[in-house]
Amino acid sequence: MMNFRITVTKTFILFLIALSHSFLCFAQKDSSELYLRYIDSAEYNIQTNPKASLRYLDSIPKPVEDYVEGHLAEYYDVKATLDNRLDNQSDIYQNLLLTLKYAELEEKYEIAGRANLELFYNVFIIKKDSSAFDYLKKSNHYFELIDDKHGLADVKQMYAYAEFYNKNYEASNQLIINDLDYYKAIDDDAFYQLYALFLLSSNYMYLDDLGNAHKYFNEIKTLKNDTTLTDWLYNIHTVTLNCNLAEIHLKNNAQDSTFYYLQRAAAARNIMDNSDVETYFKTYIEAYTSIGDTEKANAYIDSLNRFQKGLLKETIVANYNSNKVLVNTEEKLETESKKKQINKTLWILLLLLLLSAVTFFAIRHKKLKSAINDFMDKLNEYSYLKKNHEKLKVKVQGFEKFIEESKKEIKRISNINDAKEQKEQIKTLYRNIHLHSSTLVGNGTDHLNLINELNVDFFNELSKRHPQLNESEIIICYYLFTGFKNKEIAAFLNTSLRSIESKRYRIGKKLKIKDKGLSLVEYLLDTFKHFS
Template identity: 25%
Template structure:
């Protein structure tokens, strides 16, 4: 990747992506509407050739695979790379998305990406996704049983949610109650749940999501009363949630937890008939469940019932069934983790391979270009020396002194070129070793995504140090590109900005494959652009584009 300064964009650019994100959130369950939105942004891109709309269309593409993380993760990494921190909102959204995808399978990696999202968002102030990111980080800490930090970030999120965001405000009180429950602070848990329920009950704007969450908090409150041995209140509230969800198959995953709590209550209050009714209902819905984890929990409730009844036949039957389900769950989970790891590793290796191949060729071209500059300076200096000697013999001593200075300058340039050649050779060798080691690790199957990323960043930073040491020498050539673009615009004003940019690559005599890698496009597209540019510049078919550009 060529390093360049990142321009400062107006706040409205980030606001544009933020509004687009809110627009997507209302239609994310409707694939056809998502595709229409994507077509809208592509149309804007074609009309304006604005980089912003390339990013917006790629961002919308992520939502094509909302339920397919193995498809979405590589696209998210690719968008991060294309954006290259140009638009902070996109960097925030991508890092946040990756963190959520790794939440269960790689908590440490998830925490690294959530921290990146927080750092970027905090630079922009208390805007955009910051309260949701704080909420997610609090959940990460909760999952790790770090309840102190979990509560800290839930409070941070609560402070940032606005007065109209009642669902998220209520969810924070539910989270506080979950922490209280883990710490056996039942009284505090009940109070926090009552606050959350009060917020949603008095909210005049009713939505499906709010009703679902209100039911969930009602069930949690019922379980709090159960732990407090207020059985009548507990049963009433748990049945409210149970009856609200039992008629909708989409809510069955939520009803299993409620069934577990009701079963515990019926055992404690010796209501055997109600326990049997519960078990009968669970047997009826078990075939309709898709999630293996839900099936395991449901069958454990049923097995526990037969254990209390001392029914050994059914106890063995359900124990074997649970054992089989656990085996399937572990096998599926292992496959998912492996596929996820392979997907991530493939993307990383592919990115590094492409970067290595491109950098190797680019470094050779830089070296050749610098060598030519050095030779020009050398020959120019020799000509100047000879000219001065022949021009004024009477000033022999002065000329001799100037010659000595010029010779020192020539020697200095020789040393710089020699040093540049050695540095480039060193970097190329280091990159080859780095890629070979990475491929060897992958072949052995012992690769760990977290360790790979950590070591990859370390190796890449070491390689970049060589570029930094040579920056002063190489950067002298960039001024020539700027002059070239000015002259090109004056001679051929009909060229677009995209075509002018490609002219720099064609002038360097890069191949279509190399240019395609730089511009993240296909070789065919590059060849089409080359033909269009040549037709705009001349009708003479015998002259090459490279020759034309070198005359500018």
């Protein structure tokens, strides 16, 4: 009877703890993890299917601060990138400011560096304010903190772009040529070479040196099939060069060349930005006017007018939405401190409740202690079970101590500012955890074999359907299928985020995902849903 009471007491305490944990964590889990996949899917679709990307972001309830807490930098970063893709200029600046704000709060320095880079571009180009260079310096600072060579290359190229924008074409060329070999050496991302060649070709066009302009344009064409470069990035730069070449040949009264480059640009009409579209229409208007074809010239005048009216309408709507978002954000910030105070009060009340329950049962236990001891003396026949129970208890305590020490070590590592040292400390911690976990996983069991044993049917079917995938690509597919993000997969596999992104791109090409009109994650979830 007394043993039964002890069991009930312990069970009730565990129930209170579990109930409190569920009460505090359920809302957070429901409002965060459920929507993180939407952010990933939106980011994946930005270049190839921006409308789908927008639908993913709009599927996250408002205010988003309540549903993706801790990941707001990623949300606003994707939103700003999407605005840029859709030419929503009035929204970009506001979303970039929010990206920078949350990136600094969440200590996500890569995002902070990129946000500052984009803010420089928007302030320098749109507002024509020299204070934009302050953003460029901040961007360089954040990239240096994490030793991001790609980010530092971006900063270098922005200085060259600034000279180009100010029509200092020779100065821009000199900055690029000085570092051209450096950009070409970044072999894991051909974008830096592409953009350097793009600036050189553009500069020489405006210096009326078409020989060198074509020389560097032809170098760009050699990058068309580079696997580290998306089709969209390649086409968005070449279409601009084709439009500009058409414009320059028109000024030189070379009508045949003008129409040739306009036709080349027309092949990528759907990805032109607003500036390219205006150049495209205006060049056609002037070209047909120069040869006396007023009918076709008027047709392009009508097209240009419709485009500009649509652009004005989009700007008005975007300004309205931007102001609405700004008001909602300010209201959210005003109530944030109140919300924190309420949460703090709830924690205190819950803690008092738990302490009261523990105190009550401790007193109750003390009164029953002498009776329980007498009763236990009569249970000698269970001595063997008791002995093993004590051994298990000691083992559990050892695990609890190890977990507590690991938590302290993780906290210590998170406060290390030096990225290289932090990475080494993480590796050491991983090895220690792997060593202590040998009671659960036998020594010599590697990462692939372990998850293979647990998910053998999934791996067999994936390998059977797609034998062209190698071992590391199959592992990435499995993690994507089970809902992990790129950064988490990079941590699991002890590799870089860019490496995972590059492998995802190659997997998509091997599986011909683009032909199916799906993202890689959507394809995996749909094809292997019977394993969910």
